[in-house]
Amino acid sequence: MPKRTDIKSILVIGSGPIIIGQAAEFDYAGTQACIALKEEGYRVILVNSNPATIMTDAEMADKVYIEPLTLEFVSRIIRKERPDALLPTLGGQTGLNMAVELSNSGVLEECGVEILGTKLSAIEKAEDRDLFRNLMNELNEPVPESEIIRNVEEAFHFVDGVGFPVIVRPAYTLGGTGGGICHNEEELIEIVTSGLKYSPVTQCLLEKSIAGFKEIEYEVMRDAADNAIVVCNMENIDPVGIHTGDSIVVAPSQTLSDREYQMLRNTSLKIIRELGIEGGCNVQLALDPDSFQYYIIEVNPRVSRSSALASKATGYPIAKLAAKIAVGLTLDEMMNPVTGKTYAAFEPALDYVVTKIPRWPFDKFEAAKRNLGTQMKATGEVMAIGRTFEESLLKAIRSLESNTYHMELSDAEQMTDQWIEKRIRKAGDERLFYVGEALRRGVTIETIHDWSKIDLFFLYKMNRIIEFENELRDDSFNVDLGQKAKRMGFSDITLARLWGSTEFEVYQWRKENRLIPVYKMVDTCAAEFESETPYFYGTYEDENESKVTERESVIVLGSGPIRIGQGVEFDYATVHSVWAIKEAGYEAIIVNNNPETVSTDFSISDKLYFEPLTVEDVMHIIDLEKPKGVVVQFGGQTAINLAEELVKRGVSILGTSLEDLDRAENRDKFEHTLNELGIPQPKGKTAVSVEGALEIAESIGYPVLVRPSYVLGGRAMEIVYRKEELLHYMENAVKVNPQHPVLIDRYLIGKEIEVDAISDGVDVVVPGIMEHIERAGVHSGDSIAVYPPQQLTEEQKETLVDYTTRLAKGLNIIGLLNIQYVISKGEIYVLEVNPRSSRTVPFISKITNVPMANMATKSILGISLKEQGYESGLIPEKQGVYVKVPVFSFAKLRRVDITLGPEMKSTGEVMGKDLTLEKALYKGMVAAGMEMKEHGSVLMTVADKDKDEAVLLAKRFVNIGYQILATKGTAEQLMREGIAVREVDKIGSEGPTLLDIIQSGETQLVINTLTKGKQPARDGFRIRRESVENGVPCLTSLDTAEALLRVIESMTFSAEALPAQPAKRKAVRQ
Amino acid sequence: MKRQLILDDGTVFIGEGFGANEETVGEVVFNTSMTGYQEILSDPSYCGQLVTLTYPLVGNYGINRDDFESITPAIKAFIVREVADFASNWRNESTLDELLKVKGIPGISGIDTRKLTRIIRQHGAMKGIICSAEMDSAAMLETLHETSLRRDQVDQVSTKTAYASPGRGFRVVLMDFGMKHGILRELNKRNCDVIVVPYDTSAEEIRRLQPDGIMLSNGPGDPKDVPQAIETIRTLIGEIPLFGICLGHQLFALACGGDSFKMKFGHRGGNHPVKDMQTGKVALTSQNHGYAVDESSLAGTRLKVTHIAINDDTVEGLKHLDYPAFTVQYHPEASPGPEDSNYLFDDFLKLMEDEKRKELQHA
């Protein structure tokens, strides 16, 4: 069927901020869709609230709206733009839900907007677990027995029927909050009770557990002419019971015979035909390891994380083709973009093994529950390609960037066998490494299989890796063994450790013995057809297919897996850098290992190497390509951290030099530079002992901000107000000694400012200044940033630009730099300088339409800013107000304390823009998922140091008709100030406590500031978690609270009584 | 122990030996299926061939009792990147290595099978020899040049005597040119009363069995190497409803005056898209053939092209314009591969049914 000509304009809905369960894969899908639809000549209108994405670039669509993805705002856009059609299946769950809401509201009908691709009816059939169950029964496709229950009795009744274990899924809770697996009566009572409590409709779906079955996914596509194909099937190494998003996954399936493969293929195709899917779809199945018995777990009637993985694993661009199917094209008339010679109606054949490993945020959240279950916890993932399973597994492990290059644990010696068994039985994020250790201790694969239900096939392969370690240990620098080891995927670091040598020596030795990898093409067809796709992976075999061209090339290092502190914004910068390099006439080569991203779409760069971002793997590519140089400043800390080793091996880093990178990141050198430049910095010293720390603190004065010097990203950073706190921190939070010094800075209370700038060594362009709502002390990534600054004087702005310019020049920055300042008592101090792209680059670029990453890249390549048409100094401020509001995934992370502090905790962000600050904040907060109630009650429980400020806020809340609830201390303070307040009981006291208030939904907002210490047991922690579990906004910074208050005030009218009589009379007398 | 694979063009691959310790010569071809190695190695159509699988891990789920497509594999050798020395699947009975040893089939592993595949793609399927790595490659290459491959594969794999696979439904005479068990299975599943006959059974003998339909099986090699079968088919067309698969399809075309040609490297795999010219629908099919029917040669004939391969427009299905007879180049019985085209066996039954009805009307 030819494409539809009756529609001209199409609205594409994005997936909003990055949260756990919805990451960069939807930027990839959305971007592909927009490109595809424009290719076909449609007018594309895009709406997404996430500014850090490629898809929200002006070039991506004809009209780009960065607005909240809520009925209110999307309806407004629809009424304004009057699109002919809407494409809902590329924006993840968010996009899907939005489409359903829009259609229910009637606005689509009103404006005659047609839904393209899979019909809503089909979507509902797949999404609604009840409808889906019925459909499966009609098709007599098996689903696990399940039942909706309303109380514990019903739960027991169900269990009597099916037996333990059972899965509990509370109805209508965020990301299955409160759900889980129950193995016995205690767990059943506990989980069902909590589940019922969390469920607003006090309902839970109980399901017979099929944990332990093989979890298999099929990525399928269907067009309107009913052609249906399987793009890829995948096997989870972690069996059913662990969310696919948290499972180690291989493609294609490894342990399925053709009969099993075809049986599940038939089922998957049957289901999407029945549902009438038009586009991509994900089918999750559970297969009994001991029979042909299988169950359908669920169907996602849209592109998903798995489809992004499948696209990268096969080369087959699912989202792109899904978009074209949506406008009527059929698979047999579309070309396979990879071969360019064959058609899209085709099932890719892989001639390699793909392994995906999730990346979890537990390095940031030590307190979090690390065990894995039916609810996803990973923030991102890595993928690796190899010609053996061992190779792809070990490549994936070293792609994780968790200082692990092998199947091993850092401090295994101290662990008891019991502990190791426990961590294998109860799956956690490190299970793979515990398995390695168990094998090393001689536990048989059969035993580990009993513990974990991981298929013997995988355990056997893992055991081969472990056994081979011994062979290697006994025979250093043996070429045959070395070759075998590399074919198995062993890293040089691992070999060096086994051989008592260094990574560099091993690398040199290999080069001398020509033990170097070749690069093979990912071509969807196992070499059956010729194809020109420049998409490669490395492996140790005979034939190299990556032909080096005549053109001079530049290599860009990507940012690896999405994690807290390093999100999609770095992929944005990477992609723009690649484009700029192409514009400048060079061949742009990218190295990255994140399957979710746009940067690993082979159509972006001239050449894509899907490889781990380690010195070894990157050097191999450099040795082959002999590029002009390597660009490291767009790939976040990942790329920056590689610079030193690369330079050691004689690679030229383009842009800011290694020395200067170091001068910005090394504390002492940085201090020295600042002194030279005469730019103030908070007083600070380095302590190597507890006593020393106390002295320093005394000398510079409390409060102080302490952090170990050896961790990045604000980890283990704390603000301490008193000697006792400092002692507690020094004795519990860190180990301090000359090897591990602790940095102690004066904590400056004041306004935090963030500035991004571009320098070519001569000129320094400052596109914009951002002012934070939260005072310094809340990580820049977690605070609301406002552009343009609302409270800075012209002089302050000038000083900021002047400091920024001097810093850029003083540090010889070529490219981007990001600076955080704090203004305390009118004085401006520098907090830190990041000599690289930053979180705020896409935000500022989009507001000011100054293409920062592009300009920086060109400056790096020697095209001066003047030549690019830019002058030094601050770019004139744009009209309107723009806010960046952070978004958190706390509901998915049990036991994590949500208090904002110097450690970053947010997973994503949204942008709100409008004419006034209040309106922009309103949009931002709404887009971030905060509900704004014009009246209701607010529960306040604040630390003593905050009580005075709290009083002012309380008064204002009262004025707009809010009722104030407070705990004893806070309540007394407020009453003293004559504020009407209802005191609520502290936790523990009988009678309704504040926890009950939160659960019962009596309060619309909780304001809670941190009292000393961090130990989770404390009440404050309970309060904050309770709010999260019950979806009540909980603000831990009075600044955020004030901002929210402003917004509500701007929505309502204050109710002020006239001043009392006596005052009047007085007035008369005078 | 180390073995080498030497190609006609002189390329040498050194790898590890597995399976039987034999020296062997044959035509080197590649198959892109990611599952189904047991079905592939037991598919008689591979008679005389050294088969390489593009998927690097082979033997993962072992060898089971059920998935053989013939009792004695006719394949000459298996060439893989890695052979699993440990197999995991609930139906697993033995490793691939053990089976090949028992069946006297050599294998070679650990070589760059993608490189090998690319050579075949560029230069076409070619002769190859597998022998111990000790042997002098140059000398072996000589022998390879001298050896010419046998052309009597069908005679090697076809049953020597007729046998019955009884049922209560339609009687089908299955001409065995190297039949995959899958075909028999599909017919039996539909209650057919199947009689499998040798490829050189005369039309007369077949008539005497009074079949309701004739099934032409798949098989190895060049259709032109079995002229007598072409004769038999020619005489029976029109008399008895007929359905042909793979080699059977090519023989049918020749019998109707069409011609066939040798493809560069053929179609072997489970992901070949085929378009049904009537419905316009695409089916993913399982294929294994090195020869194809030449479309231009059909001009003068009474044959209609019903299916084509999307990627290279080769003829994938034929239908006789006057008589109840149709054939496909691909494998509706799948095993291994997608089962999208399984319905063709139902079409065959329907064809026999219609003919029966007609006869009754005339009688």
Ligand SMILES: Nc1ncnc2c1ncn2[C@@H]1O[C@H](COP(=O)(O)OP(=O)(O)O)[C@@H](O)[C@H]1O
């Ligand atoms: N009946 C069950 N028994 C055991 N585990 C299950 C069952 N159903 C689902 N799971 C596990 O929970 C995970 C999430 O379930 P799923 O239905 O896919 O929800 P989501 O929409 O979060 O992906 C699955 O990947 C699977 O591993």
Ligand SMILES: Nc1ncnc2c1ncn2[C@@H]1O[C@H](COP(=O)(O)OP(=O)(O)O)[C@@H](O)[C@H]1O
């Ligand atoms: N001396 C200080 N006074 C006040 N706040 C500070 C100080 N140093 C750091 N902070 C706060 O901690 C946050 C993180 O510190 P920073 O040095 O930027 O670490 P990171 O490398 O994680 O960005 C900053 O955004 C700021 O809010």
Ligand SMILES: [Mg+2]
């Ligand atoms: Mg799922």
Ligand SMILES: [Mg+2]
């Ligand atoms: Mg910072």
